[in-house]
Amino acid sequence: MTPFATWSTRRARRHGLEAQGQSISQRQTSAWRKIKCFEEKEMQIIGAQRERGKATQVIMAEKGLYKGGALVNFNAAERQALWDRVQGKVGGPVPKGHKKEKAEWLKPGLVGWVETLKGEEKLRHARLLDFREDDANGHA
Secondary structure: OOHHHHHHHHHHHHOOOEEEEEEOOOOOOOOOEEEEEEEEEEEEEEEEEOOOOOOOEEEEEEOOEEEEEEEEOOOHHHHHHHHHHHHOOEOOOOOOOOOHHHOEEEOOOEEEEEEEEOOOOOOOOOEEEEEEEOOOOOOO
Protein backbone atom coordinates (compact mmCIF):
# COMPACT_ATOMS: atom_id res chain seq x y z
CA MET A 1 0.00 0.00 0.00
CA THR A 2 1.37 3.40 -0.93
CA PRO A 3 1.86 6.12 1.70
CA PHE A 4 -1.06 8.05 0.15
CA ALA A 5 -3.32 4.99 0.35
CA THR A 6 -2.46 4.46 4.01
CA TRP A 7 -3.07 8.14 4.76
CA SER A 8 -6.41 8.32 2.89
CA THR A 9 -7.72 5.14 4.53
CA ARG A 10 -6.71 6.40 7.99
CA ARG A 11 -8.33 9.77 7.27
CA ALA A 12 -11.62 8.16 6.17
CA ARG A 13 -11.69 6.02 9.32
CA ARG A 14 -10.91 9.02 11.53
CA HIS A 15 -14.06 10.70 10.19
CA GLY A 16 -16.18 7.74 11.28
CA LEU A 17 -16.11 5.88 7.98
CA GLU A 18 -15.10 2.25 7.68
CA ALA A 19 -12.89 2.19 4.62
CA GLN A 20 -11.17 -0.30 2.39
CA GLY A 21 -8.58 1.12 0.06
CA GLN A 22 -8.53 -0.28 -3.45
CA SER A 23 -6.52 0.86 -6.42
CA ILE A 24 -8.75 1.69 -9.39
CA SER A 25 -5.90 1.68 -11.89
CA GLN A 26 -3.95 -1.45 -12.86
CA ARG A 27 -0.75 0.56 -12.47
CA GLN A 28 0.85 1.29 -9.12
CA THR A 29 -0.14 4.90 -8.57
CA SER A 30 -1.34 7.03 -5.73
CA ALA A 31 -3.33 9.32 -8.05
CA TRP A 32 -6.43 7.09 -8.18
CA ARG A 33 -7.90 5.77 -4.96
CA LYS A 34 -11.32 4.36 -4.28
CA ILE A 35 -12.54 4.21 -0.69
CA LYS A 36 -15.52 1.97 -0.01
CA CYS A 37 -17.28 2.86 3.21
CA PHE A 38 -19.42 0.19 4.84
CA GLU A 39 -22.05 0.22 7.54
CA GLU A 40 -23.62 -2.57 9.55
CA LYS A 41 -27.32 -2.69 10.29
CA GLU A 42 -30.06 -5.02 11.42
CA MET A 43 -32.74 -5.95 8.87
CA GLN A 44 -35.53 -8.48 8.46
CA ILE A 45 -34.77 -11.65 6.47
CA ILE A 46 -37.76 -12.14 4.15
CA GLY A 47 -36.42 -14.79 1.80
CA ALA A 48 -33.58 -17.10 0.83
CA GLN A 49 -32.13 -18.07 -2.56
CA ARG A 50 -30.12 -21.25 -3.03
CA GLU A 51 -29.14 -22.39 -6.49
CA ARG A 52 -26.51 -24.94 -7.42
CA GLY A 53 -23.41 -23.19 -8.74
CA LYS A 54 -24.42 -19.74 -7.46
CA ALA A 55 -23.68 -17.86 -4.26
CA THR A 56 -26.30 -18.33 -1.54
CA GLN A 57 -28.23 -15.18 -0.61
CA VAL A 58 -30.78 -14.04 1.92
CA ILE A 59 -33.29 -11.41 0.84
CA MET A 60 -33.56 -8.48 3.21
CA ALA A 61 -36.16 -5.84 4.08
CA GLU A 62 -36.13 -2.75 6.26
CA LYS A 63 -39.38 -1.58 7.87
CA GLY A 64 -41.23 -4.03 5.63
CA LEU A 65 -39.72 -2.73 2.36
CA TYR A 66 -37.53 -4.88 0.11
CA LYS A 67 -33.89 -3.72 0.14
CA GLY A 68 -31.99 -6.45 -1.73
CA GLY A 69 -29.92 -9.57 -1.20
CA ALA A 70 -26.95 -10.28 1.05
CA LEU A 71 -24.41 -13.04 0.47
CA VAL A 72 -24.14 -15.82 3.05
CA ASN A 73 -20.47 -16.65 3.73
CA PHE A 74 -20.90 -18.80 6.84
CA ASN A 75 -19.06 -21.98 7.74
CA ALA A 76 -20.98 -25.25 7.33
CA ALA A 77 -22.36 -25.36 10.91
CA GLU A 78 -23.58 -21.73 10.87
CA ARG A 79 -25.08 -22.17 7.40
CA GLN A 80 -26.96 -25.29 8.55
CA ALA A 81 -28.31 -23.42 11.61
CA LEU A 82 -29.55 -20.65 9.29
CA TRP A 83 -31.24 -23.13 6.92
CA ASP A 84 -32.92 -24.89 9.85
CA ARG A 85 -34.46 -21.56 10.86
CA VAL A 86 -35.34 -20.69 7.25
CA GLN A 87 -37.19 -24.00 6.76
CA GLY A 88 -39.28 -23.28 9.86
CA LYS A 89 -40.46 -19.98 8.37
CA VAL A 90 -41.14 -20.84 4.69
CA GLY A 91 -44.51 -19.68 3.41
CA GLY A 92 -44.37 -15.91 3.83
CA PRO A 93 -45.82 -13.33 1.43
CA VAL A 94 -44.05 -12.59 -1.85
CA PRO A 95 -42.95 -8.92 -2.05
CA LYS A 96 -44.65 -6.86 -4.73
CA GLY A 97 -42.80 -7.14 -8.04
CA HIS A 98 -41.09 -10.46 -7.24
CA LYS A 99 -41.81 -13.99 -8.45
CA LYS A 100 -42.74 -16.74 -6.03
CA GLU A 101 -40.38 -19.26 -7.63
CA LYS A 102 -37.33 -16.98 -7.36
CA ALA A 103 -36.83 -17.65 -3.64
CA GLU A 104 -38.13 -19.31 -0.51
CA TRP A 105 -40.20 -16.47 0.99
CA LEU A 106 -40.31 -16.40 4.78
CA LYS A 107 -42.84 -15.54 7.45
CA PRO A 108 -41.74 -12.69 9.75
CA GLY A 109 -39.49 -13.46 12.68
CA LEU A 110 -35.92 -13.82 11.41
CA VAL A 111 -33.50 -10.89 11.65
CA GLY A 112 -30.04 -10.52 10.13
CA TRP A 113 -27.03 -8.29 10.83
CA VAL A 114 -25.81 -7.06 7.42
CA GLU A 115 -22.71 -5.23 6.19
CA THR A 116 -23.39 -3.06 3.14
CA LEU A 117 -22.08 0.03 1.34
CA LYS A 118 -22.84 3.15 3.33
CA GLY A 119 -25.30 5.71 1.98
CA GLU A 120 -27.10 3.45 -0.50
CA GLU A 121 -30.89 3.05 -0.57
CA LYS A 122 -30.70 -0.62 -1.62
CA LEU A 123 -28.15 -3.17 -0.46
CA ARG A 124 -24.87 -3.13 -2.41
CA HIS A 125 -21.90 -5.43 -1.83
CA ALA A 126 -23.87 -6.78 1.13
CA ARG A 127 -23.07 -9.82 3.23
CA LEU A 128 -24.87 -11.43 6.13
CA LEU A 129 -22.76 -11.27 9.29
CA ASP A 130 -25.14 -12.90 11.78
CA PHE A 131 -28.81 -13.74 12.36
CA ARG A 132 -31.25 -14.26 15.20
CA GLU A 133 -34.91 -14.87 15.94
CA ASP A 134 -36.98 -11.71 16.28
CA ASP A 135 -38.26 -10.80 19.74
CA ALA A 136 -41.87 -11.45 20.80
CA ASN A 137 -42.94 -7.90 19.90
CA GLY A 138 -41.93 -8.30 16.26
CA HIS A 139 -39.14 -5.74 16.46
CA ALA A 140 -35.77 -6.17 14.81
